[in-house]
Amino acid sequence: MAEDKELRYDPATIEPKWQARWAADPGMYAAEPHSCGKPKYYVLEMLPYPSGQLHMGHVRNYSIGDALARHMWMRGYNVMHPMGWDAFGLPAENAALKNNTPPREWTLSNIAAMKRQFERLGMGFDWATEVTTCFPDYYKWNQWFFLRMYEKGLAYRKKSKVNWCPECATVLANEQVINGRCWRHEDTIVEQRDLVQWFLRITAYAQELLDGLDKLDGWPEKVRTMQRNWIGRSEGTEVDFFLQEEISQGTGNREQGSGGTRIRVFTTRVDTIFGATSLQMAPEHALVKALAADDAGLREQVAKLLKEQKNARETGDIGAIEKHGIPTGKFAINPYNGELVPIWVANYVLSDYGSGAIMSVPGHDERDFEFARKYAIPVRRVIAPADPHAEEPELPYLSEDGVLVNSGEFNGLSCHDAQKKLQEIAACGAFGEATVTFRLKDWGVSRQRYWGTPIPMIHCERDGIVPVPDEQLPVLLPEKIEITQQGRSPLSRVPDFVNVTCPKCHGPAKRETDTMDTFVDSSWYFYRYIDAKNASAPFGSAAAQYWFPIDQYIGGVEHAILHLIYSRFWTKVMRDLGMIENDEPVRRLFTQGMVIKDGAKMSKSKGNVVSPDDMVARYGADAARMYALFAAPPDRDLDWQEDGVAGVSRFLGRVWRIVTKYAPVARRASQSRSETPTSGTSQKLLRKLNQTTAKITRDFEGRWHFNTSVAAIMELVNEIQAVDAQLAGGEVPAAVIHELLQTLVLLLAPFAPYMAAELWEELGGEGAVLRQPWPKSDPSLAKEDEIEIPAQINGKLVTVVRVPAGSDSKVIEAAALADERVKARIAGKTVVKTIIVPGRAVNLVVK
Ligand SMILES: [Zn+2]
Ligand SMILES: [Zn+2]
Numbered sequence: 001m002a003e004d005k006e007l008r009y010d011p012a013t014i015e016p017k018w019q020a021r022w023a024a025d026p027g028m029y030a031a032e033p034h035s036c037g038k039p040k041y042y043v044l045e046m047l048p049y050p051s052g053q054l055h056m057g058h059v060r061n062y063s064i065g066d067a068l069a070r071h072m073w074m075r076g077y078n079v080m081h082p083m084g085w086d087a088f089g090l091p092a093e094n095a096a097l098k099n100n101t102p103p104r105e106w107t108l109s110n111i112a113a114m115k116r117q118f119e120r121l122g123m124g125f126d127w128a129t130e131v132t133t134c135f136p137d138y139y140k141w142n143q144w145f146f147l148r149m150y151e152k153g154l155a156y157r158k159k160s161k162v163n164w165c166p167e168c169a170t171v172l173a174n175e176q177v178i179n180g181r182c183w184r185h186e187d188t189i190v191e192q193r194d195l196v197q198w199f200l201r202i203t204a205y206a207q208e209l210l211d212g213l214d215k216l217d218g219w220p221e222k223v224r225t226m227q228r229n230w231i232g233r234s235e236g237t238e239v240d241f242f243l244q245e246e247i248s249q250g251t252g253n254r255e256q257g258s259g260g261t262r263i264r265v266f267t268t269r270v271d272t273i274f275g276a277t278s279l280q281m282a283p284e285h286a287l288v289k290a291l292a293a294d295d296a297g298l299r300e301q302v303a304k305l306l307k308e309q310k311n312a313r314e315t316g317d318i319g320a321i322e323k324h325g326i327p328t329g330k331f332a333i334n335p336y337n338g339e340l341v342p343i344w345v346a347n348y349v350l351s352d353y354g355s356g357a358i359m360s361v362p363g364h365d366e367r368d369f370e371f372a373r374k375y376a377i378p379v380r381r382v383i384a385p386a387d388p389h390a391e392e393p394e395l396p397y398l399s400e401d402g403v404l405v406n407s408g409e410f411n412g413l414s415c416h417d418a419q420k421k422l423q424e425i426a427a428c429g430a431f432g433e434a435t436v437t438f439r440l441k442d443w444g445v446s447r448q449r450y451w452g453t454p455i456p457m458i459h460c461e462r463d464g465i466v467p468v469p470d471e472q473l474p475v476l477l478p479e480k481i482e483i484t485q486q487g488r489s490p491l492s493r494v495p496d497f498v499n500v501t502c503p504k505c506h507g508p509a510k511r512e513t514d515t516m517d518t519f520v521d522s523s524w525y526f527y528r529y530i531d532a533k534n535a536s537a538p539f540g541s542a543a544a545q546y547w548f549p550i551d552q553y554i555g556g557v558e559h560a561i562l563h564l565i566y567s568r569f570w571t572k573v574m575r576d577l578g579m580i581e582n583d584e585p586v587r588r589l590f591t592q593g594m595v596i597k598d599g600a601k602m603s604k605s606k607g608n609v610v611s612p613d614d615m616v617a618r619y620g621a622d623a624a625r626m627y628a629l630f631a632a633p634p635d636r637d638l639d640w641q642e643d644g645v646a647g648v649s650r651f652l653g654r655v656w657r658i659v660t661k662y663a664p665v666a667r668r669a670s671q672s673r674s675e676t677p678t679s680g681t682s683q684k685l686l687r688k689l690n691q692t693t694a695k696i697t698r699d700f701e702g703r704w705h706f707n708t709s710v711a712a713i714m715e716l717v718n719e720i721q722a723v724d725a726q727l728a729g730g731e732v733p734a735a736v737i738h739e740l741l742q743t744l745v746l747l748l749a750p751f752a753p754y755m756a757a758e759l760w761e762e763l764g765g766e767g768a769v770l771r772q773p774w775p776k777s778d779p780s781l782a783k784e785d786e787i788e789i790p791a792q793i794n795g796k797l798v799t800v801v802r803v804p805a806g807s808d809s810k811v812i813e814a815a816a817l818a819d820e821r822v823k824a825r826i827a828g829k830t831v832v833k834t835i836i837v838p839g840r841a842v843n844l845v846v847k
Contacts, residue, residue, distance in 0.1 A: 009656035011620025046555030052110035082529035084131030133521035140474035218588030232439025237270035275382035284351035452515030523570035622752035669734035690782035
């Protein structure tokens with residue numbers, strides 16, 4: 001029996017055995033009660049979309065999180081490590097169209113398949129708290145939150161220009177449009193349509209979302225930067241110009257103009273307003289429509305500009321549009337000096353950005369300069385360098401460090417002072433104000449699709465929009481439905497769903513037929529895990545108070561803008577509803593790299609997908625998981641090589657043979673190692689063991705270089721194998737072998753849980769590996785007899801010298817000077833100084 005084991009590492013036997021044992025012990029990965037007295041640790045990987053098949057990117061993501069969870073369990077924490085399914089969304093509908101399978105059936109069978117894969121991989125999730133977002137017991141709370149937001153004015157309906165993906169046949173959020181294309185359809189250009197849509201007022205939290213980023217120092221800087229840019233705060237001034245015709249005598253002043261038609265512009269540089277030589281309006285601006293009403297020629301030209309703008313938007317880069325404009329023949333009055341400036345219509349000005357009108361200051365803005373040159377619009381200098389003797393800079397002069405010129409009574413003011421002064425004057429004259437604008441827009445959540453959360457609203461002819469009363473939640477998705485891609489929501493073709501009684505007047509009314517964006521589901525799912533069975537609330541406040549914020553969240557950087565901004569918004573809303581006290585959902589965020597194969601991201605369309613099932617069948621789950629951690633630092637891209645998996649599998653085979661070979665000796669150890677005198681080989685082995693323990697512990701606490709953790713375990717195993725003869729010859733006491741092998745198994749446990757469980761039992765260990773304390777490194781045993789010290793000449797690294805640990809400066813200097821490479825470099829020169837940092841470095845300064 002023992003010999004058989006020794007011969008062959010066979011994951012196909014070991015892994016299913018433990019999988020069955022773990023499945024029979026559902027408390028294994030469950031969190032303990034809040035009163036357990038242990039510190040809590042909430043580790044979470046982003047929940048998958050149930051496509052039906054895990055891919056290697058998943059294996060990597062979940063191997064990282066699972067290793068951490070196991071480590072924290074062994075460190076004595078009360079660990080929450082849940083899993084669920086982001087189960088609503090378009091692919092289920094597309095599959096339904098293709099295969100004639102109802103979305104629900106398709107989704108649930110995919111979930112079952114992926115759950116089997118997770119279990120086969122040995123992931124330590126607490127399935128008792130599983131969340132499936134397409135179940136009514138979950139999406140009921142999406143509806144409940146929607147109603148709470150509606151009551152607070154945070155959910156509203158308006159007609160607006162929206163992104164429309166013809167392929168998805170639905171509206172997309174701004175966050176789901178990437179370079180003008182659909183986030184799910186790289187080749188599909190997103191169209192603009194005017195539709196009445198539901199929005200969530202995320203902009204109400206724009207400033208707080210921005211400020212909060214400064215405190216999220218456990219988040220990658222790149223993610224924080226992406227969010228800052230997306231929120232896009234800019235300070236500036238809103239100023240009203242006045243339409244000339246509206247006032248009696250052409251050159252009116254501020255007072256005269258204040259009653260006329262106002263044209264509001266936003267500028268970040270109000271200090272340059274005396275240099276405004278035209279106004280540029282969006283083709284769709286209401287005033288343009290009015291001006292063109294009686295002017296067929298103008299109408300035609302405006303239509304042309306609008307078409308150009310649409311085309312540019314749809315190819316994704318409005319910034320690169322070839323700028324065209326036309327003068328309207330009308331004039332506006334600059335409120336600061338009464339000057340008349342011509343009103344133009346331009347194809348690069350967007351109606352939904354700011355006020356849809358800008359003042360054009362060609363002397364001090366690149367884009368305005370380009371436009372002015374093209375159409376011979378005057379260019380005027382109104383900012384000059386602060387130093388009066390400085391050479392006059394070329395226009396456009398963009399600096400904000402100058403002073404005002406050609407600006408009447410404001411000449412000589414610095415740009416900054418002038419901005420303040422001009423803002424004050426605008427406020428006093430009621431024609432403008434200092435303002436902050438954000439790039440962030442409200443979150444459009446309406447989707448004209450079936451497989452999502454029904455929006456709990458009713459349209460009544462008498463009462464308008466009427467919220468569904470709480471006691472009527474959930475508004476259930478009808479099960480039997482024909483999915484077609486006709487553009488309107490499929491729910492609008494289900495009379496039983498649409499026709500309802502108005503809760504207010506009890507007359508006939510119609511349900512809202514749009515469903516919610518699936519990003520609503522993922523905005524708060526991690527709060528549901530902690531209280532997944534709660535039937536009377538989304539979750540209990542006490543549970544949230546205990547578990548939040550999440551200690552460690554792990555997922556792909558592609559969610560930096562979408563999910564990670566929406567879920568921060570949702571947390572702030574829940575806080576303001578009095579449900580939680582934390583301001584942010586996640587304390588530390590980790591974004592792992594992608595899995596690449598043959599130079600490209602693994603994807604079905606590229607045909608380079610590696611199936612986890614194949615890997616597990618060939619090499620075992622432990623090898624597949626361990627390879628995913630070993631092949632690259634977790635934050636970098638991983639280039640998948642099957643040879644590498646085979647290599648890790650061979651390594652595990654070596655661990656297997658060594659441990660099983662000496663397990664009988666280890667089991668016979670009657671004393672503890674500390675009572676056993678050690679020398680020679682034993683000390684060397686114990687040193688390596690304690691160094692390895694220290695290194696892996698540091699990696700878990702710090703930068704998560706699990707690739708080097710695994711490499712350190714490999715080195716340790718090499719060192720044990722190198723003294724096989726001494727071990728076999730009885731030179732090393734049983735107590736040392738016992739400690740060596742047990743610790744090796746515990747160190748392996750986060751990375752190769754199946755093998756660790758089996759070998760733990762083989763060594764006579766009691767209880768589950770997960771319940772063993774994480775090994776501690778003994779610094780006195782880890783200390784090297786000899787240490788390596790980098791030797792530099794004039795600050796440049798030349799070599800590394802070995803000296804006894806604890807050597808003084810003289811010994812280190814002598815060792816450096818005796819080194820052959822150092823000798824060669826300093827031949828014929830003089831050492832003028834030797835700088836030694838004891839234990840760290842030696843630097844020779846030579847001339
Ligand atoms: Zn699409
Ligand atoms: Zn009514």
